[in-house]
Amino acid sequence: MTTNKRHILLNGYVSPENYRSRSNGRSPQVPARDRAVHGISLLNQYSRILNHYDERPRLPPVTDEKGIYVRLISFEQCDLPIDKIDNTYFKLCSLVKSNNRETAIIYINENDRTKFTKKINDYLNPSKDGIEFPRNHLLIDSIQNIELADITSFWTDKKDLIPDDHGVEKWFELWLKGNKEDVLNIARRLCERINGRLGNTSINFFSILLLFLSVRVYRD
Known part of the structure; x- marks a missing residue:
C-alpha cells in the first residue's frame, strides 16, 4: 500500500516556469500567390x-x-x-x-x-x-x-546513400503491408518485372513483412 510522504523542497535550486510545449503545431498561414x-x-x-x-x-x-x-x-x-x-x-x-x-x-x-x-x-x-x-x-x-x-x-536513408554505380547488384530492404502470401506474390511479381532476386529470409513485424531484394541498379 502507498502512504502519504512529505515532499523534500530544496530552496534556491529550482525556479518556477510556465509550461511550454515543444511542438508549435503546423501553421495554417499560407501566403496568397499570383x-x-x-x-x-x-x-x-x-x-x-x-x-x-x-x-x-x-x-x-x-x-x-x-x-x-x-x-x-x-x-x-x-x-x-x-x-x-x-x-x-x-x-x-x-x-x-x-x-x-x-x-x-x-x-x-x-x-x-x-x-x-x-x-x-x-x-x-x-x-x-x-x-x-x-x-x-x-x-x-x-x-x-x-x-x-x-x-x-x-528512399528513407540519406540521399547520398542512393547507389550510383550502375549495373552493380545491390541488396535492398522491401517493406510491404498485408498477409504473408499476398506480400510474397507481390514481391515475386516485382522481381520478375525488374529482373531482381528475392532473398531466402524475411522478418515479420505484425502486419508488415520485411523482405530482401537483390537487383542491379540503373538510373537515367
Whole structure:
C-alpha cells in the first residue's frame, strides 16, 4: 500500500516556469500567390504528369493498385496541409522536411486523377472564391512544384546513400503491408518485372513483412 510522504523542497535550486510545449503545431498561414501565374503553372505540371503516365506502355500491375505517385514540393517556410493531401481521394505516403521545404509523396488512384485537376481549376475560377481567398487556397498556394515520383522518392536513408554505380547488384530492404502470401506474390511479381532476386529470409513485424531484394541498379 502507498502512504502519504512529505515532499523534500530544496530552496534556491529550482525556479518556477510556465509550461511550454515543444511542438508549435503546423501553421495554417499560407501566403496568397499570383492566382493566374501559379495556378496555370501547377496545372501544366500536373497535365504533363498525366500525359507521361498515359503514354507509358501498359504493363500488368504488380499490385491491385492502379494509379500514380506524385511528389508535392512546398514553398519555402510553408507547410503542406495534411488534411488536404491525405483523404478520400489522395493517400499520403510520406512527408519529409529539408531546407525549409516540405516534400510529400501522395498516391492518386487512376479513377481520381481528375480530382486534383479540379482542385486547381476551382482555384483558378473567381466565381468559386471564398470570402478572402480562392477556393483550395491552403492546398494550391502551399505547393510550388508537382513532379512524378520515382524510385528515389521512396528512399528513407540519406540521399547520398542512393547507389550510383550502375549495373552493380545491390541488396535492398522491401517493406510491404498485408498477409504473408499476398506480400510474397507481390514481391515475386516485382522481381520478375525488374529482373531482381528475392532473398531466402524475411522478418515479420505484425502486419508488415520485411523482405530482401537483390537487383542491379540503373538510373537515367
